[in-house]
Amino acid sequence: MAVFAVTLIPTTGIFFGGMQAASVSNIRSDAVGVAASMLAQVRSLPYNLVGFYSGQANYVSVCPATVTPCAGQATVVLGTGLGPAGAFTPVTPSPTIGATSYSVTTYITWANANVPSGTCSAGSTLCVQAYKEATTVVSWSGLSRMAGSITETTLVYPGGQGQYTAAGGGGSGGNSCPGSPASPTGLSAVPYPNPQNLTPDPGEYEANVSWASLPLASQPCYFVILDATSNADLPATCASASGPSAEASTRQPGSEVLYTVTGLSPGVQYYFAVIAYNSDGSQCAMSSTSPAVTATTDTAPAPPTCTVTGLTVTAVPSQSAAKTYESSGGAMTDNLNLVASTTGSGCANLTVQGHLVNSATQDPGSPYTLASGTGGQFTYTVPSQNVSWTTGQHVFTVYLGGTVTTDSQSIEVCAHAGNGQKTSTPNVCP
Numbered sequence: 001m002a003v004f005a006v007t008l009i010p011t012t013g014i015f016f017g018g019m020q021a022a023s024v025s026n027i028r029s030d031a032v033g034v035a036a037s038m039l040a041q042v043r044s045l046p047y048n049l050v051g052f053y054s055g056q057a058n059y060v061s062v063c064p065a066t067v068t069p070c071a072g073q074a075t076v077v078l079g080t081g082l083g084p085a086g087a088f089t090p091v092t093p094s095p096t097i098g099a100t101s102y103s104v105t106t107y108i109t110w111a112n113a114n115v116p117s118g119t120c121s122a123g124s125t126l127c128v129q130a131y132k133e134a135t136t137v138v139s140w141s142g143l144s145r146m147a148g149s150i151t152e153t154t155l156v157y158p159g160g161q162g163q164y165t166a167a168g169g170g171g172s173g174g175n176s177c178p179g180s181p182a183s184p185t186g187l188s189a190v191p192y193p194n195p196q197n198l199t200p201d202p203g204e205y206e207a208n209v210s211w212a213s214l215p216l217a218s219q220p221c222y223f224v225i226l227d228a229t230s231n232a233d234l235p236a237t238c239a240s241a242s243g244p245s246a247e248a249s250t251r252q253p254g255s256e257v258l259y260t261v262t263g264l265s266p267g268v269q270y271y272f273a274v275i276a277y278n279s280d281g282s283q284c285a286m287s288s289t290s291p292a293v294t295a296t297t298d299t300a301p302a303p304p305t306c307t308v309t310g311l312t313v314t315a316v317p318s319q320s321a322a323k324t325y326e327s328s329g330g331a332m333t334d335n336l337n338l339v340a341s342t343t344g345s346g347c348a349n350l351t352v353q354g355h356l357v358n359s360a361t362q363d364p365g366s367p368y369t370l371a372s373g374t375g376g377q378f379t380y381t382v383p384s385q386n387v388s389w390t391t392g393q394h395v396f397t398v399y400l401g402g403t404v405t406t407d408s409q410s411i412e413v414c415a416h417a418g419n420g421q422k423t424s425t426p427n428v429c430p
Contacts, residue, residue: 186212304346
């Protein structure tokens with residue numbers, strides 16, 4: 001028993017040490033998931049709403065020196081007072097996974113601002129490339145080696161809002177959005193069936209809602225787009241309640257000028273309006289209501305029925321369909337006029353390839369793209385005049401959408417023998 005005890009004691013230590021290491025690894029993995037979830041919340045917000053309000057609990061003006069990714073950087077301040085509904089807070093409620101409770105703190109700071117842990121002031125050339133960065137610290141407590149923390153960070157994409165021009169919320173470096181937004185103008189709504197949908201499907205019907213763009217300094221912090229099947233269900237003002245058929249979009253950036261409303265039903269009329277908001281949602285301005293837009297069912301496009309019925313090749317100006325002659329300098333004396341005749345619909349992307357008989361080398365400029373004409377004809381004039389071509393029989397073949405057809409025609413290029421004679425070579429150009 002004594003020998004067994006001496007052997008068992010160190011083995012037990014190794015066993016429990018392995019269990020402790022596995023437990024710490026699981027806790028750390030859960031913490032990484034918590035941090036990733038918080039950063040996903042940050043990325044889901046419009047860029048103008050990423051930041052904090054100086055009146056929020058646990059707000060700090062500078063990222064602590066203990067947080068390496070953002071140590072000493074000034075935090076982004078959107079304004080004063082309470083933030084808009086749904087915005088996250090610096091310290092979130094502590095999530096519990098298994099038996100472990102986590103503490104979550106998030107810092108929104110300026111990245112790439114060329115001032116030492118300072119504030120980007122209006123018009124500062126040191127801050128023109130500033131953008132926002134989110135850093136989340138997740139920590140947990142426990143005995144001895146069980147306690148710890150992890151730090152995750154992500155950049156926040158500005159969405160093409162231009163360079164930084166002033167401290168505050170909005171813009172690529174946080175351009176201030178106006179306290180009293182202007183009403184969106186130029187509202188337009190256009191039915192837009194999903195181009196990927198080739199069979200009738202009410203759930204895939206869409207409409208594009210657009211409005212006039214605003215100068216960067218006049219852009220609101222965010223837009224909300226409303227749609228309703230009854231004009232009376234749209235609010236009379238931006239502060240009024242909506243009717244039962246009205247639905248609102250998620251917040252869209254203040255630089256946006258187009259929004260696609262999805263999930264509409266075919267055969268139903270819809271009305272649209274756009275509301276602009278300031279940073280905390282306390283000030284708003286509403287557009288006029290769009291004219292009614294009737295949703296229609298998506299349908300598959302009709303298959304093309306194009307058929308090529310013939311091709312003619314004519315030498316111009318000699319007007320010969322059989323042959324053309326070279327000058328004494330060995331250059332062509334004619335251009336070649338190509339005319340393809342078609343029937344049916346969907347005739348597009350018609351090309352003609354030309355080459356010398358029994359040769360794989362294409363003629364100069366081949367393939368030739370035909371332009372649509374009248375009466376189902378597609379034409380192209382080959383600029384062959386004064387260009388050197390190989391003498392002999394040349395064949396021209398029509399391709400429809402890159403696929404070869406059975407329609408072809410040939411013309412012979414004859415050599416010049418001098419003094420207007422055709423050629424001294426027998427049987428070349430009789």
